[in-house]
Amino acid sequence: MLARFLGFHSFGYAGSEQYSLMAVIEAAGLTKHFLARRGIFGGERGVVRAVDGISFTIEAGRTLGVVGESGCGKTTTAKLVLGLEDPTGGTILFEGRDLQGLDTAGRRLYRRSVQAVFQHEFSGGQRQRIAIARALALSPKLIVLDEPVSALDVSIRAQILNLLRDLQAELGLSYLFIAHDLAAVAHMSHTIVVMYLGKIVESGDARTLARTPKHPYTEALFSAALPSHPDERREEIILSGEVPSPLNPPSGCRFHPRCPHAMPSCAEQEPALADIEGRLVACHLYDTDEHRAPIRIAAGASPVS
Ligand code: SF4
Numbered sequence: 001m002l003a004r005f006l007g008f009h010s011f012g013y014a015g016s017e018q019y020s021l022m023a024v025i026e027a028a029g030l031t032k033h034f035l036a037r038r039g040i041f042g043g044e045r046g047v048v049r050a051v052d053g054i055s056f057t058i059e060a061g062r063t064l065g066v067v068g069e070s071g072c073g074k075t076t077t078a079k080l081v082l083g084l085e086d087p088t089g090g091t092i093l094f095e096g097r098d099l100q101g102l103d104t105a106g107r108r109l110y111r112r113s114v115q116a117v118f119q120h121e122f123s124g125g126q127r128q129r130i131a132i133a134r135a136l137a138l139s140p141k142l143i144v145l146d147e148p149v150s151a152l153d154v155s156i157r158a159q160i161l162n163l164l165r166d167l168q169a170e171l172g173l174s175y176l177f178i179a180h181d182l183a184a185v186a187h188m189s190h191t192i193v194v195m196y197l198g199k200i201v202e203s204g205d206a207r208t209l210a211r212t213p214k215h216p217y218t219e220a221l222f223s224a225a226l227p228s229h230p231d232e233r234r235e236e237i238i239l240s241g242e243v244p245s246p247l248n249p250p251s252g253c254r255f256h257p258r259c260p261h262a263m264p265s266c267a268e269q270e271p272a273l274a275d276i277e278g279r280l281v282a283c284h285l286y287d288t289d290e291h292r293a294p295i296r297i298a299a300g301a302s303p304v305s
Pocket of ligand 1: 216217253254255261262263271284
């Protein structure tokens with residue numbers, strides 16, 4: 001029905017009941033560093049750690065939302081998944097096959113299977129529908145939605161988000177959803193990954209993470225987002241300063257210069273992602289055993305699902 005609404009009669013999709021929660025994308029230790037010159041005359045070279053060892057899974061028919069301020073690595077992650085950038089470390093598996101090992105035909109098939117819809121494609125709802133229809137024309141399994149509704153009025157924004165959700169339910173599509181609008185991300189996503197300076201600082205079930213964030217950065221981000229219930233009140237947490245340069249990230253926890261809970265150890269030791277009450281959090285506030293559980297990484301799988 002939706003496909004007909006968009007003007008396409010057959011995409012070769014099976015019924016949604018045939019989709020299982022198999023992984024479409026599994027990224028493990030994904031890293032993208034760029035060489036950059038420092039200073040006006042560009043003499044000294046440095047490394048921009050745009051994406052620095054992140055792991056996540058996007059399952060069939062599910063949405064992974066990625067949030068964080070500008071410069072956190074969201075768009076570079078999207079480009080890595082789209083094959084527009086090659087990783088400098090780690091792996092991306094597409095339905096179990098390593099992208100780096102694909103031959104030309106395999107790469108071509110991958111490019112058809114993973115489509116993108118970006119912000120700059122839209123200036124109105126009708127154009128947006130056209131861009132979505134264009135992405136669907138190649139029968140993709142995954143669509144990367146990078147700020148897909150930011151340029152739209154609120155009412156049209158809701159229509160397009162609901163259309164995307166209906167398409168997912170009907171066609172079993174997977175989405176990698178990137179947006180500054182946290183309410184939209186929470187509405188669309190099954191799982192959310194929070195990135196800061198190229199690292200994942202928290203990830204887990206979207207609704208739980210948005211309602212009860214554990215990492216101080218996640219807490220600050222979502223404190224400014226719309227409450228999910230009219231009776232819900234949240235005190236907005238204003239973070240001081242800007243995101244530091246990924247060319248020279250802070251020592252220890254990269255968030256420590258801006259964190260309202262920072263302790264002396266935070267500047268020295270980088271916190272590892274650990275399973276804290278059912279989600280992954282990288283923060284020394286949870287270093288005590290009472291919070292921790294064995295990390296949920298199955299053999300051959302990445303921690304986020
Ligand atoms: Fe804040 Fe320390 Fe946790 Fe980093 S590790 S988020 S600085 S409390």
